Amino acid sequence: MTLGACSLWPFYPAPPPIANLPATWSGDVTCPGCVPHQQALTLFADGSFHLRDEYPASKRRRGSEVFFDVGRWSRLSGDESRLILRGGSEAVRQFRLQADGHLRQLDPSGSDIRSIRDYVLNRETGLDPIAGPMRLLGQLSIHADAVRFQECLTGRDMQVIEALPVSVSKQYRVAQKLLDADAETPVLTSVLGSFSARLASANESAAGPVWQLDIQRVKRFWPGETCAIGAGAASLPLRDTPWRVLAIGNEPIPADPLAPPLALRLHDDGHVSGHSGCNTLRSAYRADDNALSFDAVSTTRRACIGPSQQALERAWLQVLQQTAAYRVVGSYLELLAGDRVLARLIANEMH
Incomplete structure (x- = not known):
């Protein structure tokens, strides 16, 4: 959804080189030979961002998949045209603001991507707030009024605009009792929610519109946990979390901005989707306690670009065949065979 400049999204004049925020940039960032990939990025003048990666349905992909990220953005000291985005993914994202106002995607080291493709997000005339719904992690507090x-990644303290079900309130109170805490103590909570904004009321100190959150579903409480990101974070659920492969065995996956990441998602209905770096993959899984196994994996039939990608695809598919158990620690997933770690993955979406 694209909104005009008269929307209620928090608006502040930003210092050069970026004028009139919030603003949205979007474009096609499909790498050569890869599945279609559309990206949209909205920057807010309070230093937060919303980002959406969309892989539309195509001849090689039965359905579309969408991944979100939120977090904080800043400019690099000494090079204010370079933007640094820190969100839920392990690595920071980097862009360069061009003289024409568009954003050029940079590689993980902050250098231009050398490719026949032009990895540019064009500034839109309208605003896409990229509001969700998306998975969020934050401190929930329920009071009488x-x-x-x-929210953990942006730091926003928001009013929840719809009343939560009575059953959720009861679970929240149980979580507080586990902490032996009073009614004012918040509880770390994973939710599915959508952002919105409203005008500040007369008795509020906000200079402009203020953030709100519409919670569609409360997924889990973590009593006693904090907003730590990484291994210290509250463990994410195995199912329905998008995972990206960091390492196979002891070998880290080399950063390649031109290749799709090795990815895995275990859906609630028992089917598996993902990517091998060359092809999309499909399978089914069985999980019980810490046991995990995959059925035979089917993939599309696109040839890999070069022998290194082919070897990586073969290694990843072999990991799925050998997996017998799993362990989730914070935002990391380990696929196991006995005591051996076959692969290590990280949540590819903010929590």
């Missing part, structure tokens, strides 16, 4: 949620 209000429900609030402080």
Whole structure:
């Protein structure tokens, strides 16, 4: 959804080189020979960002998949045209603001991507808030007169605009009792929610519109946990979390901005989707306690670009065949065969 400049999204004049935020940039960032990939990025003048990666349905992909990220953005000291985005993914994202106002995607080291493709996001005339719904992690507090949620990656402290079900409130109170805490103590909570904004009321100190959150579903409480990101974070659920492969065995996956990441998603209905670096993959899985196994994996039939990608695809598919158990630690997933770690993955989406 694209909104005009008269929307209620928090708006502040930003210092050069980026004028009139919030603003949205979008474009096609499909690498050569890869599945279609559309990206949209909205920057807000309070230093937060929303990003959406969309892989539309195609001849090689039965359905579309969408991944979100949120977090904080800043400019690099000494090079204010270079933007650094820190969100839920392990590595920072980097862009360069061009003289024409568009954003050029950079590689993980901050250098231009050398490719026949032009990895540029064009500034849009309208605003796409990229509001969700998306998975969010934050501190939930329920009081008699209000429900609030402080999101971990952006730091926003937001009013929850719809009343939560009575059953959720009861679970929240149980979580507080586990902490032996009073009614004012927030509880780390994973939710599915959508952002919105409203005008500040007369008794509020905000200079402009303020953030709100519409929670569609509360997924889990983590009593006693904090907003730590990484191994110290509250463990994410195995199912329905998009995972990206960091390492196979002891070998880290080399950063390649031109190749799709090795990816895995175990859906609630028992089917598996993902990517091998060359092809999309499909399978089914069985999980019980810490046991995990995959059925035979089917892939599309696109040839890999070069022997290194082919070897990586073969190694990843072999990991799935050998997996017998799993372990989730914070935002990391380990696929196991006995005591041996076959692969290590990280949540590819903010929590």
